[in-house]
Amino acid sequence: MTTAYDAVAVQYAEFVRDIWDGDALDRAAWAAFADSVRGRGPVADLGCGPGHLTAHLHSLGLDVFGIDLSPAMIELARAAEPALRFEVGSMAALDLPDASLAGILSWYSVIHTPPAEVPGYFAEFTRTLAPGGHVLLGCFEAGGGPVSEFDHKVTTAYRWPLDELMALAAAAGLVEVGRMYREPTAGERPFRQGRLLLRKPQP
Structure with a gap:
């Protein structure tokens, strides 16, 4: 996956800039x-890509930094937002202390993960979140069907029923705060979009 995104980093940065800046419902989710x-x-911001959403969260008053598996994406993010911190790293093994984060944005960053490996990601989210911390997760929703694989053009990706993602998150110790669905807009893949807001409970 690293090599795949390295190869298309510049094109991907241009694509997501136009897509992610335009949807009012997504802006509402980020604001919440x-x-x-x-x-x-x-x-x-885990799986931060070229750093667009990292910068947006910073504009909303957050002390935010980005992590991505792709060195090319991190290079673009650092060039675009030199005042912000960006690091190469894996969500499967975050180089972060336990209970050190107030929040995690996982915006389409687990979509390429084989379903059997997703519980490990949620375990890392729970480990690194402080009690009371929140996760916002965005994904392609499965439209009422099971987890399904599709050709993402960059590399294989998966659509998820939010109920199944929530069950994995709950098994890792997270609770649901809310969820949202929206239909695709022009230029997006013709899949329903899903968002989950999660919280790590206080002891």
Whole structure:
């Protein structure tokens, strides 16, 4: 997956800039997430890509940094947002202390993960979140069907029923705060979009 995104980093950065800047419902989800974590500590944008959403969360008043598996994406993010922190790293094994984050944005960053490996990602989210911390997750929704594989053009990706993702998150110790669905807009893949807002309970 690293090599695949390295190869298309510049084109991908141009594509997501146009897509992610335009949807009012997505902006509302990011704002609700920001309201939930603002002033509580650092926030990690996991799978940050070229850093567009990292910068947006910073504009909403968050102490945010980005992590991505692709060195080419991190290079683009650092060039575009030199005042922000970006690091190469894997969500499967985050180089972060336990309970060190107030929030995690996982915006389409688990879509390429084989379903059997997703529980490990949620375990890392729970480990690195402080009690009371929040996760905002965005994905392609399965439209009422099972988890399904599709050709993402960059590399294989998966559509998920939100109920199944939520069950994996709950098994890792996270609770649901809310969820949202929206239909695709022009230029997006013809799949319903899903969002989950999760929280790590206080002890």
